[in-house]
Structures are given as C-alpha cells and as structure tokens.
Amino acid sequence: MSALYRRFRPLTFEEVVGQEHVKEPLLRAIREGRLAHAYLFSGPRGVGKTTTARLLAMAVGCEAEERPCGACAHCQAVQRGAHPDVVEIDAASNNSVEDVRELRERILLAPLSAPRKVFILDEAHMLSKSAFNALLKTLEEPPPHVLFVFATTEPERMPPTILSRTQHYRFRRLTEEEIASKLRRILEGLGREAEEEALLLVARLADGAMRDAESLLDRLLLLPGPLTRARVEEALGLPPREALLRLAQALAGGQVGGALAEARRLYAQGFAPRSLVQGLMEVLREGLYAAYGLGGVALPAPPEALLRALTALDEALERLARRSDLLGLEAALLQALPNPSPPRPEEAP
Secondary structure, eight states, rough: OOOOOHHEEEEEEEESSSOOOHHHHHHHHHHHHHHOOOEEESTTSSSSSHHHHHHHHHHHHOOSSSSSSSSSSHHHHHHHTTTTTTEETTTTSSSHHHHHHHHHHHHSSSSSSSEEEEEEEEEEGOHHHHHHHHHHHHHHHHTEEEEEEEEEEEEESHHHHHHHTTEEEEEOOOOHHHHHHHHHHHHHHHTBBHHHHHHHHHHHHHHHHHHHHHHHHHHHHTTSSSSSSHHHHHHHHHOOOHHHHHHHHHHTTBBBBHHHHHHHHHTTOOOOOOHHHHHHHHHHHHHHHHHTTTSOOSSOOHHHHHHHHHHEEEEEOOOOOHHOHHHHHHHHEEEEHHHOOOOOOOOOO
C-alpha cells in the first residue's frame, strides 16, 4: 500500500489545503485560457508546490467544466505519472548541459493528446549555471505548445534571467490548524479516531509541511486504537507534556532544585537533552503567549524573564549538539533560570 501523502494527494484545487493566494489566480487563468508559458513555485518543502504543478498539468488537458476534475482519463494519467505530454524532471539529478539539451529536443516535439506539453522541473535551483544558460533561449522564445513549471525551495539561487521570464508564486507554511484539519479528514476516511491534541502535536512537529505531517501520521497508524497525545509522544520518543510543564514551572519560578530534579528524572528515562530543551522551549513559548493574553499556559514569571530563558535555551541547543549529556542539560537550565532562589531542603536534588 502506498504512503498516505500519495493516497490522499489532492485531485482538484479545492482539495489543496491553504495557499489561496496561489490557487485563486491560477484558477482564474485556467478558466479564462490565459495560462502563462512558465511558472515558478517556491516555498518550504511539503507545502504543495509539486502537487499544484501536477494540478496545473491536469487542467491543461481536462475537458470538464471545472478543471481539473481529477476523474477523467487525462487527469488520472497525470496523477499516475503516465501521461505522455507531462514530463517531471528531478533537477537535482538531471542538472547537466546534456540533460537540458535532451530536454530541449523533447520540447520541440508536438504534444500527443493534450493541447500543451507540460514540463515540471522539481528542485530547479539545482540546475547548473551552464544548464540554465542552455534553457534560457527556450524560455525567451518558447514554442506555443509548451508550459514550464519550476519548483524550488531556494528561489534566491535561481538566476535573475530565469526569474524574469516566469510568473513567481510563493507558497507559505501551513498553520497547525490547517494541517490538523486535513489529518482529521484522512483519519475519518480510514475509520480511525484521534484526540485533537494528538493531531495538533503532529502538525506542530511537521513545521508547516503537510507531507511531513502525513508521513508522521502514516507511522502512527501502526498503533492500534485511537491516537492520543500520550501515545503519540511515546511512539515518537517525545518527553511527556506533563513533565515538561513541571520543568517549565520550576524553571520560571526560579526553583533550582525542582528544575534540576525533573531534568534528571527525564534524562534517566532516556530522553535526549536536545529533545528536552526543545520541548521546554515550546512550553515557555506558550507561557510567553499567555503573559500577553494570547492563550497558552500561564507560568510564574514575567514575559521578560521568559524571553531571556528562551534565548538562553536557544543558544544552549548549539552546545548540546557537541555535548549532549546530563551536565550539558543542567548547564543549559541553570543559564536559563530567570531569578534563581536557593533550593529549599525538600527541593534539593
């Protein structure tokens, strides 16, 4: 069985989560027959660039009233990667001048069944300078039957001569709520249940990338029964939120003994110091939000102290990459303490 992100890949623009600023002008261009000859889709990985490029390729030859329909033979062939007039190229491994010359020869061939041939170049920034130069002439005077879509995570590495000859659309990271909503729909289709907190945790770990969230969910579906936040944390090796809350409260309250004792307990349970610090930073961030009335978890420290703690922990992450042991963890916590007070006897580690 294929991966979730393949099985639930959008078949219409309506199914694409977010990116309204990209979908609306593209749909208008499709309806009015005003598609450009070259597009550049840029943005973080896993946010829908290649999916949107395929939808554009589907729309070119789809004969339904609302294009693409996702159901006709043309659309299905594009989705399977079997359409003769839609060519997907991984520029990371096909980036030489010879590869581009071969591409230019294919460009000259007329489409077999669709009105236009569509060439999708993924990771386009990986093309060599000479390859870009070889492609430039084609972009300057493209055949009327050709449509290019460049997809890249690093648009700043694209030559200005290429950028000036494309319509550039920037894709944004998806919000946690948008990702969790899509994951909920997937689970409903599979007949599985999950806590909202569990889905939001997966969404947070995906850092705005839908594909990463779907890959994580694919792994979690191996667990039997409903997905809870605790089970997700255990499966992914994450520190329990309750323990991180205790650690954050002790840290924000300047309780040296309590903070060190909780950190030692978590370290003894096998959690990596970097993982603990990253989880602690998430809780402190929520505390900062709460301090400004933006929701989150209230912590016993003013926002200035929480911000200093976040800064100190962020700097400690680099050091923990070199020395990830209990001493490094304790040093990071001590530097992050806002106004440490002497531990009471019952708090002594």
